Structures are given as structure tokens and as C-alpha cells.
Amino acid sequence: xxxxKIKGPEIVVPSEGxxxxxxxxxxxxxxxxxxxxDTDQSRRLFSFPFKFPNSANVRKxxxxxxxxxxxxxxxxxxxxxxxxxxANGSSVHVTFVDWIxxxxxxxxxxxxxxxxKNRLLQGAMSSDSGITSFGGxxxxxxxxxxxxxxxxxxxxxxxxxxxSVVVLIIKFLVKDFNTYPTVGMGVNNVLGNFSIxxxxxxxxxxxxxxxxxxxxxxx
Amino acid sequence: MxxxxxxxxxIISLSGFLALGFLLVILSCALFHNYYxxxxxxxxxxxxxxxxxxxxxSLDGADFMSENAGDAQDLGxxxxxxxxxxxxxxxxxxxxxxxxxxxxxxxxTTGGLVIYSSIVVFSWFFRSSWEQDDALFx
Numbered sequence: 001x002x003x004x005k006i007k008g009p010e011i012v013v014p015s016e017g018x019x020x021x022x023x024x025x026x027x028x029x030x031x032x033x034x035x036x037x038d039t040d041q042s043r044r045l046f047s048f049p050f051k052f053p054n055s056a057n058v059r060k061x062x063x064x065x066x067x068x069x070x071x072x073x074x075x076x077x078x079x080x081x082x083x084x085x086x087a088n089g090s091s092v093h094v095t096f097v098d099w100i101x102x103x104x105x106x107x108x109x110x111x112x113x114x115x116x117k118n119r120l121l122q123g124a125m126s127s128d129s130g131i132t133s134f135g136g137x138x139x140x141x142x143x144x145x146x147x148x149x150x151x152x153x154x155x156x157x158x159x160x161x162x163x164s165v166v167v168l169i170i171k172f173l174v175k176d177f178n179t180y181p182t183v184g185m186g187v188n189n190v191l192g193n194f195s196i197x198x199x200x201x202x203x204x205x206x207x208x209x210x211x212x213x214x215x216x217x218x219x
Numbered sequence: 220m221x222x223x224x225x226x227x228x229x230i231i232s233l234s235g236f237l238a239l240g241f242l243l244v245i246l247s248c249a250l251f252h253n254y255y256x257x258x259x260x261x262x263x264x265x266x267x268x269x270x271x272x273x274x275x276x277s278l279d280g281a282d283f284m285s286e287n288a289g290d291a292q293d294l295g296x297x298x299x300x301x302x303x304x305x306x307x308x309x310x311x312x313x314x315x316x317x318x319x320x321x322x323x324x325x326x327x328t329t330g331g332l333v334i335y336s337s338i339v340v341f342s343w344f345f346r347s348s349w350e351q352d353d354a355l356f357x
């Protein structure tokens with residue numbers, strides 16, 4: 001944000017005294033402008049002592065991290081599947097039931113992160129503050145749709161995680177498969193779904209970070 | 220960073236590096252008569268693709284106009300992270316499931332990372348000199 005600073009001594013003036021007076025005045029005005037800017041910048045909601053990192057690079061790193069977490073979850077689950085097929089010494093095997101939580105989590109991630117974030121924000125602005133501008137009705141309808149889709153996606157994610165825990169308990173722990181190489185298939189399933197949930201959260205935070213960044217860019 | 224290396228030397232050394240990676244992966248398959256780790260080459264060859272498709276160069280003009288440009292780049296970064304992690308995780312999972320041995324797993328992972336890094340370094344070297352097209356062999 002560029003602030004017009006008043007330069008004192010560069011003005012051609014008839015006498016020394018007037019020059020001195022002029023530069024003192026300019027310093028005063030500059031100080032006043034600085035004070036105003038200071039109070040303007042320190043008026044935030046939360047007073048963190050550090051600057052919140054919302055640059056483009058952090059966002060890029062967060063998106064990479066999200067991809068890494070998703071792949072980690074995917075391969076943790078696939079490890080359980082391949083282990084069940086090739087190196088399994090016990091009588092319990094991974095069947096389609098174990099796949100259902102993973103599919104739910106993946107669909108939930110896809111749903112949550114494909115929502116346009118601006119729709120949520122737009123609707124919140126036009127419906128909560130009571131401003132009914134032209135097309136405000138349409139906005140609130142869109143926001144309602146976006147919110148219900150978001151709820152659906154989050155429910156799928158939570159359902160995936162809890163479903164994997166249910167599979168771990170009912171299929172492994174209740175039937176007394178407690179020793180590690182066997183129960184590892186169920187634990188891997190839970191860890192994989194948790195990792196996918198974490199990936200979704202990181203991606204969501206990264207995208208919201210971008211929104212703040214572009215917001216400050218347009219102002 | 221004015222390191223004066225001829226571009227031809229860069230190409231030759233990078234191709235040697237790439238061949239070394241392929242050698243490691245193929246050796247990890249052929250020495251143990253088990254061709255599962257060859258899938259790793261496929262994943263690591265796919266890994267640089269999203270960033271080059273959705274990279275900055277192809278969407279230069281649309282950066283400020285449309286909000287879809289950032290989303291496409293995000294998708295590229297997400298897929299890159301996914302593929303690279305998959306490439307590292309695949310031999311590890313195969314080793315854990317006793318499909319391949321420890322030696323094969325280590326060789327396959329190293330070879331895959333060498334292939335990926337040589338591709339990345341290649342695109343990084345010649346990104347600046349693609350504008351003047353005869354700088355490659357001057």
C-alpha cells in the first residue's frame with residue numbers, strides 16, 4: 001500500500017528559515033501518517049506475536065503435503081490388501097467390506113474439496129447480514145446447496161474413519177485376532193483412513209489460505 | 220550462479236544418470252526373477268507429468284483473470300506429491316508383503332528416485348534456455 005509522503009527539503013525556497021520550518025512540518029505530517037498506518041495495521045482480531053504465514057509458497061507446500069498424505073493413506077490400505085493376499089498366515093482375509101471405508105473417505109475428500117469456497121462465503125455474507133441485494137435470494141440458495149454438499153462430504157469422511165474402526169473391532173478384535181501380523185490389516189485400514197482425512201483437512205486449509213491471500217491482493 | 224558448463228555436457232551426464240536409474244530398477248527385477256518392481260518406473264515416469272501440464276508456463280496469461288488457474292496448479296501439485304510418495308511406498312509395501320526382498324526394495328527405491336530427480340533436474344536446467352532455442356548447442 002503506497003502512502004504519499006511529503007518531502008520537505010527538496011522544495012526550492014527563498015530563505016533558510018522557511019526551509020527549516022517546512023522540513024519540520026513535513027516530518028510532523030509524516031509521523032502523523034505513520035501513526036495512522038500503525039493503528040490501522042494493529043487492528044486485528046487475534047493478536048498473534050508472529051505473522052501468520054499465508055504466502056503462496058506455504059500454500060504450495062501444504063498442497064504437496066496433502067498429496068503426500070493421501071498417497072500414504074492409499075498405500076497403507078493397499079498394504080493391508082496385498083498382505084492379505086500374499087503373506088497371510090491366518091484365516092481372516094480382506095474382503096470388500098474393508099474397501100467400503102476407504103471408498104467413502106475418498107469420495108468424501110473429492111466432494112469436500114471440489115466445492116467452490118466463494119459460494120460458501122458469498123452466501124454467508126448475503127444471508128447473515130440481512131442485505132438483500134439483486135440476486136441475493138439466488139446467492140442464499142447456492143450457499144444452502146454448497147453447505148449441504150459440504151455436510152454430505154464431511155459425513156462421508158467421518159463415516160469412512162468410523163467405518164474402518166468398526167471393521168477393526170468387529171472383524172478382528174471381537175474374533176480374538178489380537179496378535180500383530182493379523183490385526184495389522186485392520187490397523188492399517190484405520191491409519192489409512194485417518195491419513196486421508198488429514199490430507200483433506202490440509203488441502204482445505206491450503207485453499208482457504210489462498211482465499212485470504214488473494215483477498216489482501218485485491219484490496 | 221555462473222557455472223560455465225556446456226549444455227551438451229549437461230545432457231550427456233543427465234542421460235547417464237537416467238540410465239543408471241533404469242539400470243538399478245531393472246537389476247532389482249532381473250536379479251531376483253521377480254518383475255513387480257518394474258511398476259515403480261511407470262509411477263516415477265508419470266510423476267513429473269502433472270507439474271509440466273499444469274505448470275506456470277502454460278497458464279501464464281490466465282493467472283489473474285480466472286480463478287481456475289490456481290486450482291489447476293493445485294491439482295498438479297497434489298498429483299505430484301501423490302505420485303512421488305506412491306513411487307517410494309510401492310517397493311516398501313511389496314517388501315512388507317514379502318513379494319520382493321530387502322535388496323530389491325532398496326535398489327528399486329534408489330533407482331526410481333534417481334530417475335525422477337534426473338527428469339526434474341533436466342526440466343530445471345533447460346527451462347530458462349528454451350526461449351533462445353539455439354543456446355542449447357552453442
